[in-house]
Amino acid sequence: xxxxxxxxxxxxxxxxxxxxxxxxxxxxxxxxxxxxxxxxxxxxxxxxxxxxxxxxxxxxxxxxxxxxxxxxxxxxxxxxxxxxxxxxxxxxxxxxxxxxxxxxxxxxxxxxx
Amino acid sequence: xxxxxxxxxxxxxxxxxxxxxxxxxxxxxxxxxxxxxxxxxxxxxxxxxxxxxxxxxxxxxxxxxxxxxxxxxxxxxxxxxxxxxxxxxxxxxxxxxxxxxxxxxxxxxxxxxxxx
Numbered sequence: 733x734x735x736x737x738x739x740x741x742x743x744x745x746x747x748x749x750x751x752x753x754x755x756x757x758x759x760x761x762x763x764x765x766x767x768x769x770x771x772x773x774x775x776x777x778x779x780x781x782x783x784x785x786x787x788x789x790x791x792x793x794x795x796x797x798x799x800x801x802x803x804x805x806x807x808x809x810x811x812x813x814x815x816x817x818x819x820x821x822x823x824x825x826x827x828x829x830x831x832x833x834x835x836x837x838x839x840x841x842x843x844x845x
Numbered sequence: 846x847x848x849x850x851x852x853x854x855x856x857x858x859x860x861x862x863x864x865x866x867x868x869x870x871x872x873x874x875x876x877x878x879x880x881x882x883x884x885x886x887x888x889x890x891x892x893x894x895x896x897x898x899x900x901x902x903x904x905x906x907x908x909x910x911x912x913x914x915x916x917x918x919x920x921x922x923x924x925x926x927x928x929x930x931x932x933x934x935x936x937x938x939x940x941x942x943x944x945x946x947x948x949x950x951x952x953x954x955x956x957x958x959x960x961x
Contacts, residue, residue: 764947775935775952776888783947821887830946831876831895832903837887 734758736824738836745812746844752808753839755822759803763830766823767796767807770838776821779807812843847872849953851936857959858926866921866956868936876941877919878903878950879911881932888935894919895941926960933957 737756745751757765764783768776780789785800793810809816819838826832849870858864870877878893880903890903894913908930910922919938923930936953939946 766950775954777952778949781947781949823888825946831893831901831941833878833890833893833950834904835880835888835890837885 734824734826734834736822736834736836738820738822738839740839741837742840742842744842744844747812747814749812750808750810751812751841752806753820753841755805755807755824755836757803757805757822757824757834758826759801761826761828762800762803763825763827765798765805765825766833767805768821768823770819770821772818779820807839809841812841814843814845817841817843847951849936849938849951851934851953851956853956854954855957857961859961860927861925864923864926864958866923866934866936866958868919868921868953869917870919870938870951871917872938872940872951873916874938874940874951875916876946876950877913877936877938879909879919879921880935880937881905881930882935882955883932891921891934926958928960931958931960 767779770776780796782798787798789796795808798805819840821838823835852867879891880888889905892911894900934956937950939950
C-alpha cells in the first residue's frame with residue numbers, strides 16, 4: 733500500500749504570518765501530485781496539479797514546490813488571512829496506476845485574527 | 846453551470862437496507878471516482894471509472910458496487926449497508942482524455958450517510 737503523509741496534522745498561525753507544510757510520497761513511480769483546499773462544510777477544491785520535478789506553482793498568496801527525487805512537496809501560504817483557514821490535502825498518483833489516487837490525511841490550518 | 850451533483854445529501858438508514866447514492870456530472874468528463882472521508886483518515890478512494898463500462902477498485906471497495914452505463918452518471922450502491930459504512934461520501938470527476946490523469950478533479954457536495 734502506498735503511503736502519502738502530510739505534516740503537521742494541524743497548525744495554528746497568527747494572521748499575517750507565513751506558513752508552510754509538507755506532503756511526502758513514494759519517490760519512485762511518480763506520475764502527478766495534486767493539492768486541494770477543503771473548507772468546512774464544503775467540497776475539496778483543486779489548487780495545483782504538479783507533474784515535473786522542480787515544478788513551482790503559484791496562485792495568489794499560495795505556492796507549492798515539488799521534489800520527485802526525494803518524494804516531497806511543500807505548500808506555502810504568505811501573509812495568512814482568516815479565509816485561508818481550511819484543511820489542505822495532497823493526493824498522489826503513481827505511474828504504474830495513474831488512474832488511482834491516494835490522498836494524505838491533510839493539514840488543518842487555523843488562522844488566528 | 847459546470848458541476849458534479851450527488852443525491853441524497855443526507856441519509857439515515859438501517860443495517861441491510863440496500864441504497865444507492867447517485868452522482869452526475871455535466872462536463873463530459875471521462876474519469877469519475879467515489880471517496881469516503883472518515884475523521885483522521887483523509888479521503889480514501891472506493892471505486893473509480895476511466896470511461897463508460899470501465900471501473901476499477903480503489904483502496905476500500907469492500908461492501909460497495911458501482912456502475913458506469915452512461916458517461917455522466919456513476920452511482921454508488923451499498924447492497925447491505927453496515928454501521929462501519931457510516932461516513933461522508935464524495936463523488937468527483939475529471940476530464941482525463943487520452944488516458945492523461947494529471948488534471949483537476951471536481952468534487953460533488955458530499956453525501957453524509959448514517960447506518961444504524
